[in-house]
Amino acid sequence: MKRVLALPYLLWMVVFVILPVFLMIYYSFNDMSGNLTLQNYAEFLSSNYIKMTLNSFWYAFLITVITLIVSYPLALVISRLKHKTFWLLIIIIPTWINILLKTYAFIGILGINGILNSVLEKFGLMKIQLLFSDFAFITVAVYIFIPFMVLPIFNSINGINKNLIWASYDLGASKWEALTKVIIPLSLEGVKSGIQITFIPALSLFMLSRLVAGNKVVTLGTAIEQQFLTNENWGMGSTVGVFLILFMVFVMLVTRTKKESI
Amino acid sequence: MNTLSRSFLTVIIIFLYFPILYLAYYSFNTGGSMTSFEGFTLDYYKSVIENKALMTVIMNTIAVALISSGFATIIGLFGAIFLYLIRQKYVKSTLLTLNNVLIVSPDVIIGASLLILFSIFGIKLGSTSVILAHIAFSVPIVVLMILPSLYQQNSNLVLAAHDLGASAFHVVTKVLIPNIKPGIFAGFLMALTYSLDDFAVTFFVTGNGFSTLSVEIYAMARRGITLEINAISTVIFVVVLTISFIYYFVSDKKIKRGKTT
Amino acid sequence: MTEIRLQNINQYFGETHILKNIDFTFLEGKFYTILGPSGCGKTTLLKIIGGFVNQTSGDLYFGDKKMNEIPANKRQVNTVFQDYALFPHLNVYENVAFGLKIKKVSKVEREARIKEALRFTNLTDFKYRDIEQLSGGQKQRVAIARAIVNEPDILLLDESLSALDHNLRVDMQYELKELQQKLGITFIFVTHDQEEALALSDEILVMDKGHIVQAGSPKDIYDEPLNKYVADFIGESNIVEGEMLEDGKVSIYGRAYECVDGGVKSGTPVEIMVRPEDIVLKPLEEGHLNVTVDSILFRGVHYEICVLDEDGYEWVIHTTQKTEEGKKVSIYFDKEDMHIMVPGEKEDEFNERLELYEGIL
Numbered sequence: 001m002k003r004v005l006a007l008p009y010l011l012w013m014v015v016f017v018i019l020p021v022f023l024m025i026y027y028s029f030n031d032m033s034g035n036l037t038l039q040n041y042a043e044f045l046s047s048n049y050i051k052m053t054l055n056s057f058w059y060a061f062l063i064t065v066i067t068l069i070v071s072y073p074l075a076l077v078i079s080r081l082k083h084k085t086f087w088l089l090i091i092i093i094p095t096w097i098n099i100l101l102k103t104y105a106f107i108g109i110l111g112i113n114g115i116l117n118s119v120l121e122k123f124g125l126m127k128i129q130l131l132f133s134d135f136a137f138i139t140v141a142v143y144i145f146i147p148f149m150v151l152p153i154f155n156s157i158n159g160i161n162k163n164l165i166w167a168s169y170d171l172g173a174s175k176w177e178a179l180t181k182v183i184i185p186l187s188l189e190g191v192k193s194g195i196q197i198t199f200i201p202a203l204s205l206f207m208l209s210r211l212v213a214g215n216k217v218v219t220l221g222t223a224i225e226q227q228f229l230t231n232e233n234w235g236m237g238s239t240v241g242v243f244l245i246l247f248m249v250f251v252m253l254v255t256r257t258k259k260e261s262i
Numbered sequence: 263m264n265t266l267s268r269s270f271l272t273v274i275i276i277f278l279y280f281p282i283l284y285l286a287y288y289s290f291n292t293g294g295s296m297t298s299f300e301g302f303t304l305d306y307y308k309s310v311i312e313n314k315a316l317m318t319v320i321m322n323t324i325a326v327a328l329i330s331s332g333f334a335t336i337i338g339l340f341g342a343i344f345l346y347l348i349r350q351k352y353v354k355s356t357l358l359t360l361n362n363v364l365i366v367s368p369d370v371i372i373g374a375s376l377l378i379l380f381s382i383f384g385i386k387l388g389s390t391s392v393i394l395a396h397i398a399f400s401v402p403i404v405v406l407m408i409l410p411s412l413y414q415q416n417s418n419l420v421l422a423a424h425d426l427g428a429s430a431f432h433v434v435t436k437v438l439i440p441n442i443k444p445g446i447f448a449g450f451l452m453a454l455t456y457s458l459d460d461f462a463v464t465f466f467v468t469g470n471g472f473s474t475l476s477v478e479i480y481a482m483a484r485r486g487i488t489l490e491i492n493a494i495s496t497v498i499f500v501v502v503l504t505i506s507f508i509y510y511f512v513s514d515k516k517i518k519r520g521k522t523t
Numbered sequence: 524m525t526e527i528r529l530q531n532i533n534q535y536f537g538e539t540h541i542l543k544n545i546d547f548t549f550l551e552g553k554f555y556t557i558l559g560p561s562g563c564g565k566t567t568l569l570k571i572i573g574g575f576v577n578q579t580s581g582d583l584y585f586g587d588k589k590m591n592e593i594p595a596n597k598r599q600v601n602t603v604f605q606d607y608a609l610f611p612h613l614n615v616y617e618n619v620a621f622g623l624k625i626k627k628v629s630k631v632e633r634e635a636r637i638k639e640a641l642r643f644t645n646l647t648d649f650k651y652r653d654i655e656q657l658s659g660g661q662k663q664r665v666a667i668a669r670a671i672v673n674e675p676d677i678l679l680l681d682e683s684l685s686a687l688d689h690n691l692r693v694d695m696q697y698e699l700k701e702l703q704q705k706l707g708i709t710f711i712f713v714t715h716d717q718e719e720a721l722a723l724s725d726e727i728l729v730m731d732k733g734h735i736v737q738a739g740s741p742k743d744i745y746d747e748p749l750n751k752y753v754a755d756f757i758g759e760s761n762i763v764e765g766e767m768l769e770d771g772k773v774s775i776y777g778r779a780y781e782c783v784d785g786g787v788k789s790g791t792p793v794e795i796m797v798r799p800e801d802i803v804l805k806p807l808e809e810g811h812l813n814v815t816v817d818s819i820l821f822r823g824v825h826y827e828i829c830v831l832d833e834d835g836y837e838w839v840i841h842t843t844q845k846t847e848e849g850k851k852v853s854i855y856f857d858k859e860d861m862h863i864m865v866p867g868e869k870e871d872e873f874n875e876r877l878e879l880y881e882g883i884l
Binding site for chain 2 (some may be wrong): 005006007008010012013015016017018019020021023024026070073074076077078080085086087090091093094096097098099100101102103104105106107109110111114115118137141143146147196200201203204206207210211220221224225228229234237238240244245248252
Binding site (some may be wrong): 161162163164166167168169170171172173177181182185186 | 544573574594595596597600601602603605606608609610611612621622625669670673883
């Protein structure tokens, strides 16, 4: 009985989860005319792609670190507010606005005649091209990821037994010591989830680099999009995809939370 | 709550809302750009409504979201019940891991691999492929939203139902499903959000002139600034804000009522 | 060292008046128990002493030092929390070391003190265990070790035994009492469990609705409760209404009985309390009151017998004497076992009256 009803689900799992991964691996060994080859892997391991991968990692790393630096204190502050669910909602609401719309807004803000430049001008500074730069790329990415990072961190801070913090004061800890010796260690799980949620997508953002970075930032995502949709070289695109999957698995293993490992 | 953390919170909230309000502000600009505000107009709202192509895209987006979330909820519901009823720990954790693959995968990977899949099965790129893709990435989300509510209910419930002579079918339809309605609803809503918000997957698997709002905005934005986008964005923001606050105050009241009784 | 003085402490949470004009002095080196039902303010009082809650008004002194503005981390007080509040990311040793590391105690001294604290609490073998692996009783002991290793002047214990099962709780009661005697520091223990309070304390503070109703040694409070509330809260009791006739004479149901209390104006309505274990069963007509046995429960060491007197009042008796349900007997108690309470009497008036008539009648 339960098998019959679960059939669509199992079918989904085979067709949309397992099969696509294998197809991608299979395609990564194909050249553009459909012959089996190792050429794609050879090309990926060439200096150009390695450079691009390192580049992509570097940007993903920067984005993750900056997002974390902003989000951790933010989550901490919210967890101490009286109406914390309300303030959390305020932080979450922007995520319901389509990501493209928000990116588009930054085109206006950062543009050469945009508001940021007119502010700079008022202070007697030179107009600078903020849009189509790695600065724009990182700013917009951080903007997008902050709420996603805040949520898991807030949840884990909020889940800490208040008595533990009282206990640390009781044992002589200052507020700072309570933060560094109790709250931060006990919210690491949330930080890990936040890093997962940020780092992996940050490796693969392609529309951001197209729209606000003016292709100055080439990520693994940009490469995949380019190979699949512009060059129509699905084999090379799949090869990059396979590596992206490997990196993803690696990040997942590194940031694996306790609950998952049991 | 000291001044430092208060001002930090304020700064971040301004940072998060500034772009959205910025868009909204210029949606009323007769000047036609996002640089200098020249005068107030509702022209762009009018032109959105009159723009047949754009309205089609909006309708497409809503239709794709509703259809894909509906299917995903049904598939995901039975998937979740199936996972819930599995006894062997190893099988269960393997299936759960497979379930989560699409949640953690970057959008480009999902988009690219589904593009390959559809081309192999000869599915024409367009509305069908987009809906299928949206069902594909919504199913695991629905499962994850429903599973906790299954585990929350008293496990003796199923035993009691069996004990009272219910068949397996009845246990599922008369006992399990009515008990997890909120979880099912939450799953559907979550699937809806993911679908409405998706850009990358749709971008990969769409074709044949079929477009959703995200893809359309991307195309428009690459062509340059048009204040119609601002108008759409403002409408979406107002809708989201209204729904969020209604939701917050309704659930807040519920909690408060629950406390006093 | 330190005595703790509370002067006219009041605490409000919003509109709710949690503590009302609390005046009390905790002497050094004694085991105090604050006893009361949930919501009586006992935990709030403890939190004020610990520095986790700032009193709305009133003063707190440790010795001569006013503590009102001193935060928790600067007080020579440590707390054993109700849920132990052990740090789950640290093991037993690290939990115990936490306070000493914060205070930058030298490594040699730190190791010595941790070793001593672990030995004191029989935890030496569990030094490197994770908190999750410990049983309830072990967690309790880690919480105590973590507190006493700091050599506080005062140890606060918030319902610290309530999470343990019965047998373990009894064992821990002995350990706590012994520990307090060895350390010689002040223990302030909060509980709602009267047995625990009686077994552990040098002095009990009975609280109700934000007031300290009565304070005294367990024996005083048990034998001479101030009023019906205290009598009911501590131990079981039979309370009947009566009227004071003169010093040493009280009337119950219109009949005069000899008693050992005095100092109450003639004609004052009073309540007479008799403990269940002080009542003796006698053949019909030979005791004070004729009763019918209503029910008998075997309680192990004694029977708990409920009897109804001729006016329909129920009496509870703890006795090893045998009887049968439905049997008509009579009950008797010595005059020393009758305790007279005057409704509305304040604690100091009560104490004065007791002192005056102690041993006279």
